[in-house]
Each structure stands twice: as C-alpha cells, then as structure tokens.
Amino acid sequence: MGRFEGKTVLITGASRGIGLAIAQAFNREGAKLILVARNRGPLARAAGQLSGTVMNRPTDVTKLGEVKQLFAEVKKKIRRLDVLINNAGVFTFKPFAKTTLQDWQRNIETNLTSIFLTTQAALPLLKQSRGEVVNILSISSRIPFANCSAYTAAKYGALGLTNVLRRELRGEGIRVMAVLPGMTETRMKDEFNFPVRSEDLLQPEDVAKAVLSALSQPRRVTIEEILLKPSAGPFSGEN
Numbered sequence: 001m002g003r004f005e006g007k008t009v010l011i012t013g014a015s016r017g018i019g020l021a022i023a024q025a026f027n028r029e030g031a032k033l034i035l036v037a038r039n040r041g042p043l044a045r046a047a048g049q050l051s052g053t054v055m056n057r058p059t060d061v062t063k064l065g066e067v068k069q070l071f072a073e074v075k076k077k078i079r080r081l082d083v084l085i086n087n088a089g090v091f092t093f094k095p096f097a098k099t100t101l102q103d104w105q106r107n108i109e110t111n112l113t114s115i116f117l118t119t120q121a122a123l124p125l126l127k128q129s130r131g132e133v134v135n136i137l138s139i140s141s142r143i144p145f146a147n148c149s150a151y152t153a154a155k156y157g158a159l160g161l162t163n164v165l166r167r168e169l170r171g172e173g174i175r176v177m178a179v180l181p182g183m184t185e186t187r188m189k190d191e192f193n194f195p196v197r198s199e200d201l202l203q204p205e206d207v208a209k210a211v212l213s214a215l216s217q218p219r220r221v222t223i224e225e226i227l228l229k230p231s232a233g234p235f236s237g238e239n
C-alpha cells in the first residue's frame with residue numbers, strides 16, 4: 001500500500017518539469033491526483049500517464065474566476081482535498097533596466113498572486129481534511145541573483161506569504177511547508193542566456209522526493225523549509 005493511498009493531491013503546473021515529477025511520485029504512492037496547468041494538450045498527456053488522475057483541469061492560476069471554478073468543481077466532484085502543491089511558476093532572466101512591466105506582472109502574478117488565490121480557494125476543503133500546503137519556491141526566495149529582479153521579488157514575497165500562512169493555519173491543523181530548489185533541469189533553464197550543463201543541475205525527481213519526504217513526517221513534525229542545491233558544480237555554492 002502506498003504512503004498516500006486515500007489522499008487527494010492537487011498540483012499546479014503539473015504538465016511538465018517539477019510539477020509533473022511531483023505528480024509521478026504521488027502516483028507511485030497511491031494518491032488521487034488533480035492536475036492543473038493552462039494548456040490542455042500537455043496536461044492531458046500528463047494525465048494519460050498517471051493512473052491516479054481523478055481530474056485534469058486547464059486553469060490559469062493567476063485568474064480569480066478560473067481558480068474559483070476549479071475549486072468549485074473539486075468540491076462538487078471529488079469532495080475532498082488533502083494536499084495542495086503550489087508549483088506553477090514562470091521565470092524571466094533580464095537586467096532590471098530591460099525588465100518590462102509585463103515581465104514584472106507575469107512573475108508577480110504567477111509566482112506569488114497564484115498562491116494567494118489557490119490557497120484561499122482551497123481553504124474550506126483543507127480545513128475539513130486538516131490538510132497540507134506545500135509551496136514550491138526557489139533558492140531565489142533567500143538569495144538574490146542579478147538579472148532576476150521580477151522573479152526574486154515574487155519568490156521572496158511567496159516565502160513571506162508561506163511563513164504567515166503557516167502561523168495562521170496552525171490552529172486549523174493545517175501544515176504549511178516550503179521547498180526551495182536550486183537550479184533544476186526543466187524547460188525553465190532555457191530562459192538563461194548562457195549554457196547550463198545537465199550534470200550541474202538538480203533533477204525534477206530530486207525536488208519531488210523532498211516534497212514527499214516532508215509530507216511523510218509524523219503530523220507532530222512540520223518541516224518548515226527545505227533548501228535544495230546541487231552537491232557540486234557552479235550552482236552548488238552561494239550562487
């Protein structure tokens with residue numbers, strides 16, 4: 001029997017990269033999966049390879065109306081939510097002077113506002129199940145890197161929000177955790193304007209393993225934050 005048998009897990013940004021790896025890991029452990037991303041085709045392909053999928057729902061998590069509709073459907077059709085994984089994200093690599101207002105808003109809305117919207121909409125179901133929230137943040141939530149102003153502002157904000165949520169929701173029996181990956185081999189790395197070698201990066205499944213390990217702790221334990229870095233290479237130090 002899997003560690004998450006009988007649990008329902010909703011993952012945003014589940015169509016590829018880290019979100020898909022998290023979905024695969026929960027699938028192996030017997031969870032029921034609700035998969036969310038904007039584009040229908042890749043989301044349906046992800047759902048097709050995961051036997052535990054009970055819903056795959058194209059949703060833009062930056063849009064209040066779409067998020068409300070998603071959770072109304074989860075409430076009506078699935079009637080339960082144990083784990084919310086806020087993973088959807090975008091990244092812009094540009095000097096501050098060249099960062100447009102559109103870049104800024106896209107980063108803030110996808111990496112920060114989406115967590116506000118989905119977590120608020122999920123709360124009634126999470127209160128019922130005394131559930132858990134895992135926010136996939138970034139090493140950029142703690143360490144500022146040049147050419148990542150919009151992303152860094154959003155990820156610092158998302159860590160602040162996560163820390164407040166943990167305090168507020170403790171009384172409801174809801175655990176709130178943050179996972180902060182360093183450079184990971186996903187499509188996101190294509191945004192860099194310099195070559196990046198696979199062997200210097202984390203793999204999406206490394207992040208998934210950290211998420212499942214945090215959630216596997218006894219309920220009396222909250223792993224508040226996990227910071228993951230490659231063990232060697234150019235991204236293993238302070239940057």
Ligand SMILES: NC(=O)c1ccc[n+]([C@@H]2O[C@H](COP(=O)([O-])OP(=O)(O)OC[C@H]3O[C@@H](n4cnc5c(N)ncnc54)[C@H](OP(=O)(O)O)[C@@H]3O)[C@@H](O)[C@H]2O)c1
Pocket residue numbers: 012013014015016017018019036037038039040042059060061062087088089090091110111136137138139180181182183184185186187188189
């Ligand atoms: N890769 C890294 O080096 C790295 C390092 C640290 C942290 N992270 C964080 O890890 C998370 C996942 O990143 P990744 O590297 O796996 O990226 P990715 O491969 O680009 O995947 C991003 C996922 O998010 C979805 N998404 C984007 N905008 C969305 C929106 N508005 N509404 C719903 N879904 C949306 C995408 O699908 P659609 O485009 O179809 O919506 C896709 O499924 C992000 O929060 C990222 O900041 C990544």
